[in-house]
Amino acid sequence: MSKEAIVLVLVNLFRRYGYEGASLAQISKVTGLGKASLYHYFPGGKEEMVRAALDYIDNWVETNILKILRSNASPLERLQAMCQQVEVFYDRGQTPCLWAILTLEESSDRFHTRIKQALTVWIEVLADVLKEAGIEAELATIRAQEAILRIQGALILTRGLNDTTPFERTMKSLAEELLS
């Protein structure tokens, strides 16, 4: 199992169980590696594992979201493409957001700064698209925040109700509503 594949496992476990909830025993089991082997890849232990997971997400966002948002397609097309990526990444709302669960857990304070940074960048790039579409700067930022807010809210609600409808509905209408 490559390090990339291990990190992918980490991402999925921390998303679903949070920092305290994901144990090394579980990680060891799912990766098939002994605990000691995990320390070969992540000498800093669990904290470094989370950092690696966050790195992976940063990279995923850059590649699959920000790159699209900075492309030269029409604003609507870019926003729709973003929504599609988001829908797949979160499995129609069935898999939690790593940022969200770490943000809620006060015990994960150490990661809050970089999560804040990642959110801020996404919002800025999103706001740039909206400005390009003719929306005034201040409103663009508010709407960009609203987009993230609705994605996150849809994730909670869809998991809470155990029904993917709210998430799918949100992703379907989000792009157009941002531009209206």
Add this chain to the structure above:
Amino acid sequence: MSKEAIVLVLVNLFRRYGYEGASLAQISKVTGLGKASLYHYFPGGKEEMVRAALDYIDNWVETNILKILRSNASPLERLQAMCQQVEVFYDRGQTPCLWAILTLEESSDRFHTRIKQALTVWIEVLADVLKEAGIEAELATIRAQEAILRIQGALILTRGLNDTTPFERTMKSLAEELLS
């Protein structure tokens, strides 16, 4: 310290740290009671403590949200009153929602059913208000879901950005937008 006061401590700890993150040692410290004393009040251990916290929230929602929504004030007034209660309860978005953190944690599966139930009731009562205001039934349910979605999303975003603005903005405009 009364049992009610102990439960209040539990609510706050589980909201902030989640199920795995809140340890008995921490609970013992904050309440001032020894671990053994906690088992006097909650023979079922940590799981029963969470149930007690969820009971408290159920009761709080019934008293401070549902009761208002079922009152005979105007729909707008009822919705605005709800928003005000929500804003205080979540401390302008600074304190997480117990439902949200337990919903995200897959290790807290045992509580998902009752959280789903609580969410469903809130949405139903909210939809009733909207119907009363002349909104067609199906749209009313969607909008009611949208309300919960935005509250939850605002909680995540406000904590993620460490900025209460998104939560406050959401709570300020929510009532009117639901009726528009």
Add this chain to the structure above:
DNA sequence: GTCTATACGTGGATAGAC
């Protein structure tokens, strides 16, 4: 790189005195 074995603290939980 991966393993077995192990160290050592902390987790939740209990016993039993007061």
Add this chain to the structure above:
DNA sequence: GTCTATCCACGTATAGAC
């Protein structure tokens, strides 16, 4: 009811052989 003392499983982390 509350305490001290204790139990045992599991948590993270490490040592050291292969």
